[in-house]
Amino acid sequence: MRHRSLDCVVGLAAAFALVGPALADETCQSPYLPRLTGQEDFVYVWTLGIEGLGDGSDKLVTVGANPARRDYGKVVSSVSVGGRHEAHHAGFTDDRRQLWAGGLDDSRIFVFDVHSDPAHPKLVRTIEDFAQRSGGVVGPHTFYALPGRMLITGLSNAKDWGGRTALVEVNNEGEFIRTLWMPEGAEYGYDARVKPERNRLLTSSFTGHANYMRKLGELMGDALAMKKFGNTMVVWDFHARKPLQTLAVPGAPLEIRWALRPEHDYAFTSTALTSKLWGIFGKGDGSYEAVEIGDVGDPSKTPLPVDISLSADDRFLFVDSFMDGTVRIYDVSEPRKARLVHERVIGPQLNMVSQSWDGKRLYFTSSLLANWDGTGHEDAQFLKAFGWDGKALSAAFEIDFRKQALGRPHIMNLASAGS
Amino acid sequence: MARLAIALVWLLAAAAASAHGGSHARSAASVPVAAEPADEGAPSLAYELPVAGSYELPPILRVEDHALLGSDGERARILALAPGQLAIVSFLYLGCRDPGGCPLALATLVRLDRALAQRGDLASRVRLVSVSFDPRHDRPEDLARLRAGLAPRADWRFFTAEGEADLAPVLADFGQDLDVIPGEGGGTPALGHVLKVFLVDADGNVRNVYSTGFLDHRLVLLDVETLVMEE
Numbered sequence: 001m002r003h004r005s006l007d008c009v010v011g012l013a014a015a016f017a018l019v020g021p022a023l024a025d026e027t028c029q030s031p032y033l034p035r036l037t038g039q040e041d042f043v044y045v046w047t048l049g050i051e052g053l054g055d056g057s058d059k060l061v062t063v064g065a066n067p068a069r070r071d072y073g074k075v076v077s078s079v080s081v082g083g084r085h086e087a088h089h090a091g092f093t094d095d096r097r098q099l100w101a102g103g104l105d106d107s108r109i110f111v112f113d114v115h116s117d118p119a120h121p122k123l124v125r126t127i128e129d130f131a132q133r134s135g136g137v138v139g140p141h142t143f144y145a146l147p148g149r150m151l152i153t154g155l156s157n158a159k160d161w162g163g164r165t166a167l168v169e170v171n172n173e174g175e176f177i178r179t180l181w182m183p184e185g186a187e188y189g190y191d192a193r194v195k196p197e198r199n200r201l202l203t204s205s206f207t208g209h210a211n212y213m214r215k216l217g218e219l220m221g222d223a224l225a226m227k228k229f230g231n232t233m234v235v236w237d238f239h240a241r242k243p244l245q246t247l248a249v250p251g252a253p254l255e256i257r258w259a260l261r262p263e264h265d266y267a268f269t270s271t272a273l274t275s276k277l278w279g280i281f282g283k284g285d286g287s288y289e290a291v292e293i294g295d296v297g298d299p300s301k302t303p304l305p306v307d308i309s310l311s312a313d314d315r316f317l318f319v320d321s322f323m324d325g326t327v328r329i330y331d332v333s334e335p336r337k338a339r340l341v342h343e344r345v346i347g348p349q350l351n352m353v354s355q356s357w358d359g360k361r362l363y364f365t366s367s368l369l370a371n372w373d374g375t376g377h378e379d380a381q382f383l384k385a386f387g388w389d390g391k392a393l394s395a396a397f398e399i400d401f402r403k404q405a406l407g408r409p410h411i412m413n414l415a416s417a418g419s
Numbered sequence: 420m421a422r423l424a425i426a427l428v429w430l431l432a433a434a435a436a437s438a439h440g441g442s443h444a445r446s447a448a449s450v451p452v453a454a455e456p457a458d459e460g461a462p463s464l465a466y467e468l469p470v471a472g473s474y475e476l477p478p479i480l481r482v483e484d485h486a487l488l489g490s491d492g493e494r495a496r497i498l499a500l501a502p503g504q505l506a507i508v509s510f511l512y513l514g515c516r517d518p519g520g521c522p523l524a525l526a527t528l529v530r531l532d533r534a535l536a537q538r539g540d541l542a543s544r545v546r547l548v549s550v551s552f553d554p555r556h557d558r559p560e561d562l563a564r565l566r567a568g569l570a571p572r573a574d575w576r577f578f579t580a581e582g583e584a585d586l587a588p589v590l591a592d593f594g595q596d597l598d599v600i601p602g603e604g605g606g607t608p609a610l611g612h613v614l615k616v617f618l619v620d621a622d623g624n625v626r627n628v629y630s631t632g633f634l635d636h637r638l639v640l641l642d643v644e645t646l647v648m649e650e
Contacts, residue, residue: 032630034613094630095596095613147615148479148594148628171480172594178477196633199466239638240474265465286467 040414054405058087073397091143102140156209163188163208188230201238205230247290275299294338367408457534471644478624487578490562512553531636536572547575554580
């Protein structure tokens with residue numbers, strides 16, 4: 001059931017003052033969304049099409065996630081967008097009525113109405129001119145709700161298809177507001193997350209279109225291309241949208257998770273190429289330091305950590321790694337010293353992880369990028385649901401996305417039937 | 420009776436916000452003081468505010484100047500801004516049963532009202548506009564009572580609509596969501612909405628939207644100063 005801060009969702013400002021820590025939605029969402037605190041009914045899975053499999057198109061797949069419903073563990077609906085666009089990330093608007101989903105290849109953005117009938121999302125708008133309207137930004141990645149608008153990170157640019165990129169703001173109607181190019185010396189982009197209580201925006205860095213659209217094996221054999229990955233994170237004054245600091249975080253720092261308790265002035269990330277966990281810690285004067293806080297598996301074997309998820313109490317950090325298909329769960333109660341408490345092989349090319357607000361349910365998908373999947377391991381495609389009791393994961397259900405002719409499942413967003 | 424109790428809660432919240440502002444309106448000419456009384460009772464900011472005018476507030480969307488029912492019972496444009504003026508537009512409703520919701524938002528607006536009244540250079544440039552989500556229950560006389568209880572010191576106007584159909588285009592224009600949530604056991608429905616407060620310029624451009632963590636009178640004031648410096 002959806003809890004929109006009781007009957008008056010003046011909500012999160014109120015929650016901020018009275019409830020304290022519970023600011024964000026299912027732990028990884030923008031803090032500007034109404035929070036889904038109870039049992040989710042659906043998982044929306046933004047899925048890449050596979051040529052020759054089903055209709056071969058990218059699609060938004062809705063999966064039942066509530067054990068009390070008859071559609072639990074089943075595909076409820078699927079909306080194809082026509083063609084393959086390198087479906088990757090997606091995010092809700094600030095009122096949770098729309099889900100915006102991006103294609104990293106041709107930079108199209110697909111807007112779904114998830115409010116009118118949450119079980120059957122409907123494609124209502126396609127933004128086809130993102131690159132032109134943004135002044136040449138390519139590869140819309142993170143869709144992060146801000147009041148009245150979306151903050152979209154780019155991965156690349158239309159000039160040289162390298163890693164130089166920008167942050168783009170678009171209002172909820174799809175009209176462009178502004179483009180903020182990444183600062184000199186930290187030109188690459190990937191994720192963007194806001195800590196409202198500190199007025200800080202943190203961004204991370206990956207690589208450009210020329211790299212992420214190449215076959216992984218070929219790319220890894222190209223020493224020059226492998227140098228073209230981001231090694232920086234940028235701290236911004238969020239209200240002013242001004243870069244304040246560039247932090248050295250070598251090896252492509254990807255997903256960012258700010259601690260959720262207001263008094264916790266730190267964030268986590270993982271580096272894909274160096275397999276490290278990093279903490280970004282506030283120094284008390286508005287500036288931050290980047291500190292290595294642990295390894296992910298054996299870095300010499302390049303496990304390639306991809307997605308991370310932090311529990312609402314800031315205690316557990318779930319870290320998925322692609323090459324060994326393993327989730328590692330760290331106790332980060334002492335945030336400068338990540339302590340591995342559990343690990344489990346979920347399946348080949350494990351990628352994204354999402355958790356419910358109460359931290360009791362975890363969802364995992366396979367698939368990183370169309371040309372990177374199946375490199376050195378089986379090209380399996382799945383969504384798997386697990387329970388988490390604070391000590392171990394227990395399997396709940398799974399859906400084989402190949403067997404059901406759906407495609408490569410990537411990011412997941414949780415939803416309520418009462419959305 | 421219940422609605423009276425709710426209104427009382429609202430007024431208590433507002434009173435708490437303005438308790439340190441004194442019982443009499445300060446002269447608009449009495450200019451800023453180092454420690455603004457309007458700040459008292461507000462949550463402390465854990466960061467340094469940017470400098471006014473050092474950043475940009477590009478237009479986010481454009482809104483029309485809709486006509487609604489004022490708390491005086493007369494139909495009027497809700498913005499009615501002269502060139503160079505700005506409006507802070509909020510949507511609220513008196514029947515809100517969440518003590519940490521609307522009353523808290525209202526407390527922030529009261530702080531903004533008090534802070535504006537202390538700024539002779541800004542007071543005449545800014546209008547607060549509060550529109551009810553609940554035209555069926557919040558009639559002009561109800562809003563007039565609320566306004567009287569709040570005793571605004573700056574320019575603060577309250578509006579409601581003739582009915583839902585009259586309000587709908589205003590909400591749609593601002594991109595403000597509203598869900599009617601059925602009451603349990605057939606009880607009174609509640610109104611669900613995400614908090615959004617809009618800073619609008621005289622051309623109808625929304626220049627900022629405030630929500631979680633950023634609905635703070637000091638930030639709104641800073642943006643007002645920034646836009647005034649644009650001219």
